[in-house]
Amino acid sequence: MLDQTIAASDPNRTTAEASRAAALIPALATAFLGAFLIWGVGFSHIDVFHNAAHDTRHSNAFPCH
């Protein structure tokens, strides 16, 4: 409740909130891309991916084999 009162009365705070909201879509896109890369290297069941990244998977303790 206190936070909301401060947000309403503090223009800087509302600007920060607005820039965080604007950051949400690009941040979700980069997060999705990151998760996709990690899935490909560490989790994909495709044999060729597993074999190429084998030592990386073991070293990072990703579930392997």
Added chain:
Amino acid sequence: MELFRRLFIAALCAGTLSGVVITAAHQFGTVPVILEAEVYEKAAEAHGHPGVAHEHADHNAATMEKAAAHDPEAEAWEPADGFERTLYTGLADILTGIGFALLLVSAYAVKGDAMTWRRGLFWGLAGFATFTLAPTLGLPPEVPGTAAAPLLDRQVWWIATVALTGGGLGLLAFKREAIWAVLAVAMIVLPHVIGAPQPVESGSAAPEALAHRFVVAAMVVSLLFWISLGASTGYLYRRFVQNT
């Protein structure tokens, strides 16, 4: 789009840098242990016990999966030992670095705080706790030739543990009311109460001392990775995204 581009460049640079550092650390720390374990694994296979010394493979789905994976007729391409294998491990390390760097800069952007290399370092430690410490409590780093539960079960447990631990740490760090702290602790503990999927029969082709050496090496290299990734994403986020 502009923000996406900046986030991407910051993550690309930080991830590549940390990936290169960790490639070197893996070649000295974990890969020699993996290669040594594979000698035991191949010896066990040569004696008719695929992967691990199990006479009761039919009772163990994971061992059967492992046996199928090592059937020479079904063998997929794999890099040749030596330079080629090192090259692919390096490539995979760099892609892993970029992947985790993308997650970190995404979190910085959503959080919206001014970043420094030092603040990034603490995010990196949280990353270590989330992506290494929590899942390895239940599923320790394993050398090749270790008996394990079915792969998909372990992957599901790993992802759930990471999500709950990351969410729990986020609540602990950013919410002030006690009720959130209680929920956070419950989230962090829950996957360990349920327990990680375990093999029907445990066992390893490699000696226990080797397996232990691998756990230590993997954990230390992972800590280095997250410190390096946290500090470099914090610094580069400040330079590329916040322009200060």
